[in-house]
Amino acid sequence: MESMSVRNLPVGQASDTPLAGEDGVHPDITARMTDWLSALPQVAAIFAFENNVINLVEGNSRFDMAFHAHSETGARNSRIINEWRERVTAFIHSGRDSDSFEIRRDGKLGPEYFLCTIGRLPAVEGRPEHYLFTAIDRTSERAIEKNLRRELLSDGLTALPNRTGFGEEIDDRLANALWPDNAQFGIIAIDLSRFSRVNESLGPMAGDELLITVAKRLKSSLRQGDVLARIGGNDFAIFARLNNGLSDALHIVQRIREALSSPIRLSDLQIRVDCAIGCALSINLDDDPDDVVRKAQAAVKIAKRSGKVEIYRNGVLKEAQRRFSIESRLRDALAQGGLTLAYQPLIHLQTGEITGFEALARWDDEELGRVSPVEFIAVAEESGLITPLGRWAAYEAAQALSRWDAKFGQALPVGVNVNLSPIQMARDDVASMFEEALRYSGVAGNRLTAELTESAIIADPDKARKLLFALKDLQMPIAMDDFGTGFSNLASLHSLPIDILKIDRSFVSSMLEDRDKVVIVRTILSLAESLNLKVTAEGIETQELAHALQKMGCWQGQGYYFAKAMSEGEAFDYWRARWNFETV
Structure with a gap:
């Protein structure tokens, strides 16, 4: 058989007239409107609009069950019908080809929801405008949404x-x-x-x-x-x-x-x-x-x-916002080394020698400026940051002693006091922290003094007792800070391995003008002597105070009269300048 290319097949001009089919192939759409509506799986109906009146032309059985045969009674459903008519009328006058909206009505079992669509049918001469209306029952979906939303907005x-x-x-x-x-x-x-x-x-x-x-x-x-x-x-x-x-x-x-x-x-x-x-x-x-x-x-x-x-x-919310800012910035400062330690000298009141320094945390922030220790330590205790803050202070104080020793060529005859927060004592393994700080720095335990308050002991006496004896195993001296402001009893004081009592500055700074405070200071000194404890007086700001405490037999003092807290390098220079001897 001789082959032929499809390119060579003759092609005739196409006609604009549709091909005729057999009779009955194209049904009369108008006559069979009910069949078309019945074929749709959702509620469907055709409406006519004439003289501002909406009339039902034809509806399928689903429409009859859902709308036409539904008894719309009660003021609420009457309002819904009026609302529906207003939406349809607004669409007809809008000139748009289609629109959709949701309607809600009260059914026998509760609210019912329908997603409605309406579209224009092609215009036919000699009849009013017709519109195809469909509706999908969304009651079950809305019930699921409502339940999910209730779970989202409720506490389980x-x-x-x-x-x-x-x-x-x-x-x-x-x-x-x-x-x-x-x-x-x-x-x-x-x-x-x-x-x-x-x-x-x-x-x-x-x-x-x-x-x-x-x-x-x-x-x-x-x-x-x-x-x-x-x-x-x-x-x-x-x-x-x-x-x-x-x-x-x-x-x-x-x-x-x-x-x-x-x-x-x-x-x-x-x-x-x-x-x-x-x-x-x-x-x-x-x-x-x-x-x-x-x-x-x-x-x-x-x-x-x-x-x-x-x-x-007024102002409380600003205070809370500032505390939040301090917490956020303090967290960054601890992670990035943004804090420093300042060192305030401890002076032997009988000889004038420097016996040691108290380490005090200082913070200058780029955004907040200089933040008071009273402020940021309170935030640290509230937020739980006091644990990393306390650990940093202990490690840094021990390392400072090690650097001073290296600069001097031998171990300095001074120590450093480190403050312990009651919250840190409750949450952290403080003994292990100090053991690591001493081991990493190579400093002897007797040169690092732990300062704790009476409230730290009262909060959990058994735990405090175990901690203090663990610190004594490290050869560390223990000082009770702010003595006289708490509620510790003499029996517990005698049974604990405490070496030093620090008289709170509230008793010392105005002692010369208040006979009662002089009596309190004398009583503490007498108590300490009977218990074989040393005493440090805080808040010495004048030479008169220093001499008065010296005469009373107080062992050690600190305050602005001697020096304010200073940097690590300044503290070393201050010690070296007073190294040989200086009277009070």
Whole structure:
């Protein structure tokens, strides 16, 4: 058979007229409209619009079940019908080809939701405009969304709103409730004290049970319209409408205290719940609720320290923001070596010799400037940064002694005192820290003195005792700082391996003008002598004070009269200048 290329096949001109088919191939669309609508899997209908009236032309069975045969009764459903007609009429007048919207109506089993679409059908001469309407039942999807949203906005343990849900509840009440002209709202923040101890001693199940019980009791103290939320692990908050300002808030606080006054039974134990309460009041209803919540949380932090109900006052939030900035910058400073130690001389009051230095942390920050130790140490204790801060100070002090020895050519006859925070003592392995500091620097233990306060011993006497004896095993001297301001008893003082008592500056600095303080200082010196302890007096700022303490037999002193705290290099030069001898 002879082959032929397809390129050579003859091609004729195409006709613009469609090919004719057999009769019945193209159905009459108008006559079979019901069949077309019935083929659609969703609710469908065709409407006509004439003389500003919407008329149903045809609907499938799904439409009849969902809309046409549905009994639309009640004022709410009448409003929904009117709303639907307004949406359709607005679309018809808009000139757009299609539109979509959602409608909600009350069904027999609750709210029903339909996603509706409407589109224009081709115009036909001699008849009114027709529109294809479809609707998809989204009730089950909306129910799932609602449940997921409820879980997102709720606390899974107590079923109360969480922090996000609390904000939405507040916004809803501010927007939709009727508020008198003089009304304001308040936030009451509640922090459960010692909650972590319940978790540690009884386990997390007991902690959860405690939270559930507290939530129920707090809910019982609410008034109508108040909102209770769990906004943190052991933190609750209440949104309250205050028609009478602060008096309403204090009345709610009283109800809270009464609700939590009786003990809660957990397992075989009865636990009394203590809490810190802070309040913040809005100035008017336009105040940002999130800002008021932050103010209440700032107030509750103060309440945790004061033990009383605290009302937010101007400046507290700025203080909290500064503490947060200090914490953030301090974390960076510890990681990047941004802190330094300053050294204040300790002078032998009988001979004038320098017996040692007290190491004091100093911080100059690029953004914050010079930050007071009183300020950043308090933040470090609150945030947990006191552990790395204390470790850095111990290692740096020991290394400074090692550098001084290397510069002098032999071991200097001086030591360095390092302060210990009660919180560091509770959380860190302090004995191991000092052992490492001494080992890495090659310095003898008797040249590094640990200074601790009375409160550190009182907080956990057994743990403090073990620590002090561990430090004595390292040959380290131990000084009790700020002596006279705490509550230690003589029996515990006698039983602990303490070498030095440091008289607090509040007794020393104004001693010459106050006979009572002279009596206190003499008593401490007499007590120390009977216990074979040495005494250091802080806050010596005049020569008269130095001479008076010298006559009383005080062993050692420090203060601005001798020198302020100085850098490592300046401290070495200061010691070398006074090395031979100098009288007080």
